[in-house]
Amino acid sequence: MNIFDKLRAVLSPEVPVPPPADRNFSSAVLVLLSDCADPDVVLTTRSSTVHRHRGQVCLPGGHYEPGDPDLIVTALRETQEEVGVAASQVKVLGTLPARVTVPVSRSTVTTVVGMWDGGGSKSGGGLRVVDPAEVSQVHRIALSTLADPRTRVSAHHPNGGRGAAFDLPELFIWGFTGHILDAVLSLGGWERPWDTRRIVEIPTPFRGEDAPTPEDG
Numbered sequence: 001m002n003i004f005d006k007l008r009a010v011l012s013p014e015v016p017v018p019p020p021a022d023r024n025f026s027s028a029v030l031v032l033l034s035d036c037a038d039p040d041v042v043l044t045t046r047s048s049t050v051h052r053h054r055g056q057v058c059l060p061g062g063h064y065e066p067g068d069p070d071l072i073v074t075a076l077r078e079t080q081e082e083v084g085v086a087a088s089q090v091k092v093l094g095t096l097p098a099r100v101t102v103p104v105s106r107s108t109v110t111t112v113v114g115m116w117d118g119g120g121s122k123s124g125g126g127l128r129v130v131d132p133a134e135v136s137q138v139h140r141i142a143l144s145t146l147a148d149p150r151t152r153v154s155a156h157h158p159n160g161g162r163g164a165a166f167d168l169p170e171l172f173i174w175g176f177t178g179h180i181l182d183a184v185l186s187l188g189g190w191e192r193p194w195d196t197r198r199i200v201e202i203p204t205p206f207r208g209e210d211a212p213t214p215e216d217g
Helices: 005-010 020-025 071-083 143-147 175-188
Strands: 026-034 040-046 061-063 091-095 100-102 107-116 135-142 152-156 162-167 199-201
Touching (some): 020 026, 020 107, 026 071, 026 175, 040 071, 040 175, 061 071, 071 091, 071 107, 100 175, 107 175, 135 143, 162 199
Parallel strands (some): 152 199
Antiparallel strands (some): 026 040, 026 061, 040 135, 091 107, 100 107, 152 162
């Protein structure tokens, strides 16, 4: 049995195309997993100069563009633009069944799941920051690390929200990305029991406050 078989069984084979009325608010992200016994996932840290989600740890992805035939292409295109992994390097496994709306950006996000050979190196071979104005760092985090009960926490946001999060030595993953990674661990059979009562505040550098607009000044 392949390590991805359980996850693949619950993914949708449908190729999602946003309806015309929703295209301005449609986005896609890629859960890019390395094809090995201890798979890792590619994540990015958003630049401090972007307007939304500054400093947050995110999955590669972005907004649908008119030239994209579907949202899988959107996810693959954005991944190449952000971290340098070409679409030809990715084997798409499917999409998560449910789309999620991100309140801050008002985008409806489709999550594409794919695997690659890992660039030949667990240290991050084949990955790079393509556009420093958008992405400041690229990370590869093993799913076994994310599933470690010592890593798992419930994040409490100052606005009162709470959700699945991952507290790593130099990173804090929460929000939409935390929700998606939590789902992938569960659906793929990697999840381990953890204390959901362990609630922590989101560290300030990872809260992703929006940049001020001219109207704010």
